Amino acid sequence: MFASFNKYRQAFLVGLQSNLVYRVNFAVRGFFSLFHLAVVFVLWGAAYAHADSIGGFALGQTITYFVMLMVLMFFIGAFNEDYQISEEIRNGLINQFLLKPINYFTYRFSIFIAARLVTGSLILIPLLLAMPVLKDYLTFPHDWWRLWLGLPAMALSALIQFSIAYCFGMLTFWFLEIQGFVILSMAIESVLGGQMFPLDLLPDWIFRAAGYLPFYYQMYFPAAIFTGRLKTPMEAVHGLGIELCWVIALLGLNQLLWTRGLRRHTAVGG
């Protein structure tokens, strides 16, 4: 059984090497994220000028939330996986996977993990450089349960991120261009994923409803655990349960789209 994972280990190693080749690209992207952080700093600093607390949290806690979000983005966020999958389908490069005993989802997920390890490590460099400015604002809670629950939440979030990107990639079997759908989902994810503002600032009923959608678990949920926006372990465990359900649902959807998509796919030559 473990021998069958060797091929995915090789895919992981190849993904690692290919992403290390583009390490400068990712490092530059990481540095430009500091500009986003500066905008966050200016905007929320101005918002807190007339209020000590917004949504029950101080400025430091809000800045910590956005820094955490930035780190999570580079550790678990899907970058161009949807377009890469789309291109492979359009160019017929998936044909090689149809003829070999390799699962395409697992292959792409191996490459995704490798890429995130590289980008996640590289974001720490600009973050360390910005630490003299940030250190007075970063406030993390000291509960150990946040680590034990936050790390699995982060792993499941990575699966959700990749699964959603994979779903969009699979749409290429039906649509020539998926960019419109991807950008539309980015707008939804930026709101319901807590990237524009912490979700707990929404009216209570919207916040509770958002907790049952997959976007909540893309980045907000692990960030909320690590930064203290989720108060109790029971809330985190409840969230982990819903997150696991979404992972299973999305994996099922991925498989369904792959199977249905292959019925429409035609491969000639090669």
Place this chain on the structure above:
Amino acid sequence: MLRYLNIWLASVRYSIVRTLMFRGDFLVWSLVEFCWMGVNLLLIEVIYRHTQSIAGWNKYEMMLLVGTSMLVQRLLMGFSGAASSKWGATSGPAISTSFSRSPAT
């Protein structure tokens, strides 16, 4: 002068007809623009639920500022071509506070 205006209007009519040839695509991109506009307004609405003023600007003044910014961006995009925008044929958040992934480059 009038002749060039007529040529420009003919180009506009041709562009509209060509865009509407793919109605589904047109609808999706229209929805994208509408959603991003909504996201920007939602950000302002949510922040101002918890504070009265940001740097001396109240909610409606901030909406005017963001709305003007979005209008200028769309006008530039329309007259100088989609290549002038890093988002291609559409635009992203007016207030860049999101670390969301970029479209394919």
